[in-house]
Amino acid sequence: MIVSPSHETLNKLIRHQLHNLFILTDPEDEILTRSLTTTLAKTERCFRQSTNKYYRKDEEIFFSIYHSGQYCIFLYLLSRQVFLDNPKHRELADKIYYLNKTLNGLDLYYEISMPEAFHLDHPVGSVMGRATYGNNFTFAQLCTVGNNKGFFPEIGENVQMFSGAKILGRCKIGDNVVVSANTYIKDTDIPANSLVFGSSPNLVIKPKNSRP
Incomplete structure (x- = not known):
């Protein structure tokens, strides 16, 4: 999957947004790192089933972090993955859920099980x-x-x-x-x-x- 402008920018952006709104602790940063790889794989599987032209580029799955709909889906998947990986420590999942709500005006809680696509x-x-x-x-x-x-x-x-x-x-x-x-x-x-x-x-x- 192509991540635009880059995986590095995505890593910086999500941390910057979470830290500015809620403060991102060092332990949470480590949890985030562990959950990102799985989340990106789930994001790719989700996008692969979309017929929207903006989800493809040069016949590859395309994820623009500045496409609000794509980033919205990614944030839900990330909040849920963090919750699944750390069910007893919900604060980071709460922060990502709240970030998604703040940016996109969508209430999609991480305990809600959405389908693969x-x-x-x-x-x-x-x-x-x-x-x-x-x-x-x-x-x-x-x-x-x-x-x-x-x-x-x-x-x-x-x-x-x-x-x-x-x-x-x-x-x-x-x-x-x-x-x-x-x-x-x-x-x-x-x-x-x-x-x-x-x-x-x-x-x-x-x-x-x-x-x-």
Whole structure:
């Protein structure tokens, strides 16, 4: 994977940002070093499944640390890797999570298990809560996934959430579902290969190949 402008700049940048916002201790710096290699490998696997033209350069996987969406995904993966490597010492994972929230306006906690490949576009104002997420999950700005009365969604593969969409509670979202902008799904199952819009309990569900 190409890291632009360089791996060295990435190492300096993440440490500079964390130290300026929260103060990075020497032990945390060592933890960061140990977790970075694994995180970059996971970042490459995630980006490899993206069809976005900005994730390729000269037929290689491309990670620009100044592409906010790419850096956003990297920071989530880093915070989660630090947590997985050091579950009893959460402060550094908290700092990276908070840094991501500060830079990108996204609430994606490191305890949330995202799939190997997930994608986002302008994620400002989105909250990805506890749920089961299938591979190639995609979301945009102002999206919410979360619980209702202690129940959490189960989201299949290749599900897309457009701007302002919400999935809450006891929901099973099938594979290849498109959740249209401003759709509100609560405690409702959505069959695979569907386009859904409107608000529960009055959702409109159509096969993806049909026209409104």
